[in-house]
Amino acid sequence: MADVSVNDSAAERVGYITRVQSFSACHRLHSIHLSDEENKRVYGKCNNPNGHGHNYKVEVTVRGKIDRLTGMVMNLTDLKKYIEDVIMTPLDHKNLDKDVPYFASVVSTTENVAVYIWDNMVKVLPTNLLYEIKIHETDKNIVVYRGE
Numbered sequence: 569m570a571d572v573s574v575n576d577s578a579a580e581r582v583g584y585i586t587r588v589q590s591f592s593a594c595h596r597l598h599s600i601h602l603s604d605e606e607n608k609r610v611y612g613k614c615n616n617p618n619g620h621g622h623n624y625k626v627e628v629t630v631r632g633k634i635d636r637l638t639g640m641v642m643n644l645t646d647l648k649k650y651i652e653d654v655i656m657t658p659l660d661h662k663n664l665d666k667d668v669p670y671f672a673s674v675v676s677t678t679e680n681v682a683v684y685i686w687d688n689m690v691k692v693l694p695t696n697l698l699y700e701i702k703i704h705e706t707d708k709n710i711v712v713y714r715g716e
């Protein structure tokens with residue numbers, strides 16, 4: 569009798585799975601490549617030396633074959649652990665510009681936060697699995713990075 573517990577379709581199925589994680593951090597938009605005047609003009613209120621905070625919401629999406637035996641693209645419990653190591657430990661309740669060495673020379677826009685998370689997530693995930701980092705900086709400001 570056929571084993572009905574596995575997906576025995578001949579076609580290979582590809583799935584996208586996402587885990588959402590929130591973290592809180594403060595920052596100031598300030599580029600070391602611009603003068604003080606240019607920084608004020610480009611970043612406006614976000615260049616205020618006192619900085620400001622966000623409750624960031626990050627969506628980490630992986631894309632891959634749905635394993636016929638396990639029924640998973642990858643185990644979400646493993647993804648949760650990677651997110652803890654790559655996002656929560658270095659970024660949560662931190663001053664991005666002062667506490668995260670990467671942002672000493674890279675301006676902490678949400679685009680660059682997404683690149684930072686991407687670059688560190690690809691180091692720990694199985695090859696070619698990471699598909700997208702989406703960050704909700706505020707309810708209205710959303711950034712997507714796909715490694716391009």
Ligand SMILES: Nc1nc2c(c(=O)[nH]1)N=C([C@H](O)[C@H](O)COP(=O)(O)OP(=O)(O)OP(=O)(O)O)CN2
Nearest residue numbers: 597611614622676677678679680705706707708709
């Ligand atoms: N391309 C980018 N532009 C801006 C970024 C960024 O990361 N990438 N960041 C900021 C500021 O840091 C700040 O987050 C924006 O704050 P604000 O405009 O106040 O946010 P809202 O749009 O949600 O505020 P509302 O006043 O409710 O519209 C600026 N630009």
Ligand SMILES: [Zn+2]
Nearest residue numbers: 595614620622
């Ligand atoms: Zn900001």
